[in-house]
Amino acid sequence: MPTPRTRSALQVIGACSLLGFAVPASAVPSFARQTGMACAACHTVYPELTPFGREFKLNGYVLDNIKQIKGITTENRETLSLNAVPPVSVMLQISYTHTGKALPDSAVSGALAKDGDVLFPQQASIFYAGKIADNLGAFVQLTYDGVGDSFGFDNTDIRYARHFTLGTDNTPSSHSLLMGVTVNNSPTVQDVWNTTSAWGFPYSGSSVAPTPVTSTKLDSGAGGIGQNAAGLGVYAWFDDSLYAEFSLYGAAIRGGAHPLDSTQSSVIHGVAPYWRLAYEYRWDRNSLSAGTFGIVAKEHPGAGAALQGPTDRFTDVAADVQYQFIGENHLFTALSTYIHENQKFDASYNATTQNPSNTLKTFKLTGEYSYRRSIGGSLGFFDTSGSTDSLLYPSVDATGAALQVVGSASHSPDSRGYIGELNYLPFLNIKLQLQYTRYTKFNGLSNNYDGAGRNASDNDTLYMLGWVNF
């Protein structure tokens, strides 16, 4: 029988599953305004980055074409270098969601909610994206969320970068070295490849359709750390090919009780080290990168329990590969990510978990095609699998009633399926998207996965999106 803590955790899981998690969204005309360059310089189809887009981000978003307001001292030391016009932009997402079978009514037992949900907007964002001072730039997103009816902080990455040449200038033996510092609010939001979660496929998804019960910490689903963290990191980019980063993330949950206390959940204890290593090789119109990233996060489960004593430890180790071909007419991208997570429940064992330790794995494989950055499509396979755990993935609530939609009769987190997407961009800053998500397995099973008669395919989601940036 679930304990009060389990119930709280379930409410959180349920809320996250039903409300969806913050969906990544980027590609901002702010940068075009600042650099004077078209979207195509930095993006294949937004938000996916081209090699130049990766360089622009790693260099601190500072490439600049706007008239500057300058300040200097009598010793000619620069004290201010500010864009005369701020690189601000707006994003609007309007969406329609239709699931295979309507979801249960949230208040009337046995009734169904309206199937076919329009969000106007799903998200509306304002960005400041660009230079703050020499070598210092920021990507700051403030978002109104249509489901939560709230306005809040979204993806944020502030970075400082400097470029060095090692050896004599431009001789065969010289090397380029870019070093930078990033302050950001979500592990992987600072990353420049689209194999990591913050800017990974799918680039937008429904915020009302059911999503699987959990995900690895570095994935974008319900179990992910997401934007509940504050990170500080240093990185190096050697010869435009080898990337190394080391960051630390601490708990930074917005809203709720502050200082953080037992009413919060999944609170990082101390700091969680995050690393990233990647190598990119470019030839002709191709680029191929392969890398690894990971985090070790100790967490207080909270959700009713004090933030003291033993912690649960989550160790994510991931590998990723990305291939891009950027032709004049044809653009192709392949993305693949594998995340292996070890979970050790020194705090939650016997309370909210059945096992002292579990594993959870994420695998994603995506292929994307675009014709002249105008008409295109994507096909993605996703698979989350892990240990069964009757307390972590319960089938009934505290009263013994089946947990409809969000429960797992098999106590398993296994979810698998496909995402197919068609995109049409009449202009480089307007994307019209038709997306279909097909689940072959949801929370452990294909049929009657929640023990209340719901099949995985009932969560299949048709999602139409109008995504406008200006």
Added chain:
Amino acid sequence: MKPNRMIALIVSAATYLGAGGAWGAAEPNVVNDSPLGRTVQTCGTCHGVNGRSVSPTFPNLAAQTAPYIEAQLKAFKEQTRADPDAQAYMWGMAAQLSDAQIGELADYFSKQPAPAAGKSGGPAAIARGKQVFEEGVPARQIPPCASCHGAHGEGMATFPRLAGQHAPYLLKQLLVIQNALRNAPVMHGVVKELTRDQIQAVAVYLESI
């Protein structure tokens, strides 16, 4: 390592980086922080710091004639060169360049060692391209390219170097000139009558020399 120590390590690394001058002073090999060096780095993101680019979307600049580079940068800055990639990339890139910087960049890239010859077509296409380049197409009053661009495609003053240039880039330029998307008065008359096959052949030939 204790969390506090890890934070201290990152903060000290960040501080060290922030004091970039100190870093440079301690490490005599760390150079290229001159204004020209920084500008070259920016150009080099696409064109290669040595002027030899990886992707054929971006032209090689190494050993290009200085007057041609200068003329093009001014045309980007003044937005008089308006082919699609010029608008997408170079209008923004060149907008803030001063005449002095343009001169320095032209001088720098013109002095870099020429790109190695590439191979993007078979011997037959190369031979056809060589013929067009050296002899023109007399039947259609198309003069030999070599008469302005040099016998070996090495360029001359504002007539650009073509030897070793990426074939897809040359192909695209000839097409945008033919479609009057890029303003090049001398070239408009020359390329008007060229067939797609001849354009392709001459591009492949030029990349191969």
